[in-house]
Amino acid sequence: MSKKPVSILVVVVAAVAVVVVLWLRENIATRKDEAKQLVFRIVNLTEQTANPAEWGKNFPRQYDGYRRASERTGTKYGGGGSETLATDKLAQDPRLKTIFAGYAFSVDYRARRGHAYMLSDQRETKRVQLPFHQTGACLQCHASNATVYRKKGLENGAPGTLEDPPVSVNGYAQLLKGFEKIGTMPYDEATKLVEYPVACVDCHDPQSMQLRVTRPAFLMGIRTLASSNEPTPQLPSIEKWRTGDRAEPYDPNVLASRQEMRSMLCGQCHVEYYCGPKATLFYPWNNGMKVEEIESYYNSYKFADGQRFFDWKHASGGAPALKAQHPEFEMWSQGVHARSGVACADCHMPYQREGAIKISDHWVRSPLLNVANACQVCHHFTESEIKARVDIIQERNHNLLGRAEDAVVDLINAIAGAQAAGVKDDQLQTARELQRSAQWRVDFVSSENSMGFHAPQEASRILGEAIDMARKGQLEVLLRK
Numbered sequence: 001m002s003k004k005p006v007s008i009l010v011v012v013v014a015a016v017a018v019v020v021v022l023w024l025r026e027n028i029a030t031r032k033d034e035a036k037q038l039v040f041r042i043v044n045l046t047e048q049t050a051n052p053a054e055w056g057k058n059f060p061r062q063y064d065g066y067r068r069a070s071e072r073t074g075t076k077y078g079g080g081g082s083e084t085l086a087t088d089k090l091a092q093d094p095r096l097k098t099i100f101a102g103y104a105f106s107v108d109y110r111a112r113r114g115h116a117y118m119l120s121d122q123r124e125t126k127r128v129q130l131p132f133h134q135t136g137a138c139l140q141c142h143a144s145n146a147t148v149y150r151k152k153g154l155e156n157g158a159p160g161t162l163e164d165p166p167v168s169v170n171g172y173a174q175l176l177k178g179f180e181k182i183g184t185m186p187y188d189e190a191t192k193l194v195e196y197p198v199a200c201v202d203c204h205d206p207q208s209m210q211l212r213v214t215r216p217a218f219l220m221g222i223r224t225l226a227s228s229n230e231p232t233p234q235l236p237s238i239e240k241w242r243t244g245d246r247a248e249p250y251d252p253n254v255l256a257s258r259q260e261m262r263s264m265l266c267g268q269c270h271v272e273y274y275c276g277p278k279a280t281l282f283y284p285w286n287n288g289m290k291v292e293e294i295e296s297y298y299n300s301y302k303f304a305d306g307q308r309f310f311d312w313k314h315a316s317g318g319a320p321a322l323k324a325q326h327p328e329f330e331m332w333s334q335g336v337h338a339r340s341g342v343a344c345a346d347c348h349m350p351y352q353r354e355g356a357i358k359i360s361d362h363w364v365r366s367p368l369l370n371v372a373n374a375c376q377v378c379h380h381f382t383e384s385e386i387k388a389r390v391d392i393i394q395e396r397n398h399n400l401l402g403r404a405e406d407a408v409v410d411l412i413n414a415i416a417g418a419q420a421a422g423v424k425d426d427q428l429q430t431a432r433e434l435q436r437s438a439q440w441r442v443d444f445v446s447s448e449n450s451m452g453f454h455a456p457q458e459a460s461r462i463l464g465e466a467i468d469m470a471r472k473g474q475l476e477v478l479l480r481k
């Protein structure tokens, strides 16, 4: 064999190699340039930069996503809304009118939508209009208020200055004082103090961009959870804190891992809470976060006037009822994803690639609109298969929820009927207690916004109990007649 073909081959291979190397260098250079843009600072951001547009000058990609939260989206069970107002839940499911009779939620109750609307939707709901009286506490979860709280706190004698980082002894004292003050102002007055929906400064340190939690009710709520005996495998830093000397209270900003923060940020607002005139806004996690643990805390809680905790007196039948609100953090805590260390942000703010840059999608929305980034990174099935699995879970939950609502409505009507027929009040006590418990469980699942997805088995367990309690209540009424 002659040597000639071999040397030609060598030349060709070498030439190709050179081209590849040059191309790679070129590629790496542009990628590096792109990567540099990530930290290219145009504006000097401080604790007082509330306007997200200013932050957007330094971080245009995140800002673009953030702004898209004003786009109207809808899935079978998620979000949805008309051009002007979000979908009316009461028109969609008239049983809710019976279940919430006598309460503000029987007057105006809508589907959630994007973060961009949180402040305007709250200002517009009939629930903040006469005859209802609300306080500034409502704003804790509906506005950018980290800085607003601190200013108010300082005006009212909290120590330090606005230059203190919020995550510091002075910063916390300012936040808390402002929260207390604004929380007792009438809503109409308090809402004038805030300007933006939840914004960059609420979730990020302006210098390091590190995540942080700033809602006072969450800081206090998570402390009480840490002090309880409830196992928290989904939040390992709490379990670790419990094994220490507990000299300092649990502080998520100091102790939580980055992955835990990616859920706690959302757990500041997507939780069950009490927000009313009779006590400061609080999260009822003293006994744990499961439906019956929260219930047992409410049952043991006494208002200043000595009365046992209740949200309102049911208009038909008089049961001292409880209202549940969006317990996403609590429900997620009972599911297999939380147990496996999968955070809210993994599904609702997944990473996306833009050139060399991996950024978090700041368009917080239903993951079903974004299955490739939100689910397929972990689940190697087709998009349609993943969606079908979610649909099975949601459909089952939806149907069982319907049966549970029917059962509660039947109980409410039975109690009202017995009352009308002259059955004495004290004879209906047990039935009313069963209504309180059954209704609380149905509402816990119905006001949770994933239609069962965050913890399917837990949701079924709760609904099964609700149906049992409601039907037992009906039997109770029958026995008294």
Ligand code: HEC
Binding pocket: 075, 076, 077, 078, 079, 112, 263, 266, 267, 270, 328, 329, 330, 332, 337, 338, 342, 343, 344, 345, 346, 347, 348, 365, 366, 367, 368, 390, 449, 450, 451, 453, 454
């Ligand atoms: C494993 C992925 C996953 C995790 C983790 C997760 N979610 Fe979800 N979430 C979903 C899915 C799927 C839905 C159903 C969306 C739909 O029906 O369109 C949903 C629905 C929601 C909704 C209603 C969305 C809408 O468009 O109506 C909210 C709010 C929500 N989740 C908040 C949270 C919070 C807060 C956490 C963490 C405490 C969390 N989620 C954790 C997957 C997840």
Ligand code: HEC
Binding pocket: 073, 078, 079, 080, 086, 111, 112, 113, 114, 115, 116, 117, 118, 119, 121, 122, 140, 141, 142, 143, 198, 262, 265, 266, 267, 268, 269, 270, 344, 345, 348, 349, 364, 365, 366
């Ligand atoms: C400051 C409180 C607050 C924080 C923090 C917060 N949310 Fe929300 N979220 C809301 C409110 C309020 C709404 C409903 C807005 C409306 O309907 O006007 C909402 C709506 C949503 C929706 C529905 C969006 C849609 O298009 O229908 C999802 C999904 C969601 N949030 C997930 C999250 C996740 C995930 C996090 C954490 C990364 C988070 N939220 C952090 C208060 C908050």
Ligand code: HEC
Binding pocket: 108, 109, 110, 111, 112, 113, 121, 122, 125, 127, 128, 134, 135, 137, 138, 139, 140, 141, 142, 268, 269, 270, 271, 272, 273, 275, 281, 325, 326, 447, 449
């Ligand atoms: C602990 C946090 C928190 C507090 C306090 C809070 N909200 Fe919300 N609110 C949310 C979250 C999260 C959503 C979105 C999820 C949903 O709609 O279920 C929401 C949704 C809403 C919506 C849109 C959907 C609907 O229910 O019609 C309105 C209106 C609203 N809240 C009004 C209020 C009012 C009035 C108060 C004070 C009484 C209040 N909120 C207090 C967290 C909170």
Ligand code: HEC
Binding pocket: 052, 055, 056, 059, 062, 063, 066, 198, 199, 200, 201, 202, 203, 204, 209, 211, 258, 262, 265, 345, 349, 358, 359, 360, 361, 362
């Ligand atoms: C509800 C809380 C929340 C708000 C509001 C928010 N972010 Fe983020 N941001 C996150 C989370 C969660 C991450 C992921 C961080 C991590 O995993 O370390 C993140 C990450 C980032 C990062 C790091 C790079 C990346 O994309 O992962 C930048 C930069 C950033 N956000 C900018 C912004 C800007 C600018 C705004 C306002 C327009 C903003 N964020 C508003 C929660 C938030």
Ligand code: HEC
Binding pocket: 335, 336, 337, 340, 342, 346, 347, 367, 368, 371, 374, 375, 376, 377, 378, 379, 386, 389, 390, 455, 456, 457
């Ligand atoms: C970071 C990884 C990760 C992401 C992102 C993720 N999952 Fe999962 N998923 C898991 C793990 C881990 C399990 C538990 C599997 C096990 O232990 O067998 C699981 C379990 C499930 C299950 C079985 C649920 C159950 O309760 O038994 C479904 C359905 C599912 N995931 C759907 C989704 C969907 C839909 C999304 C996107 C919205 C998603 N997952 C996003 C990791 C992930």
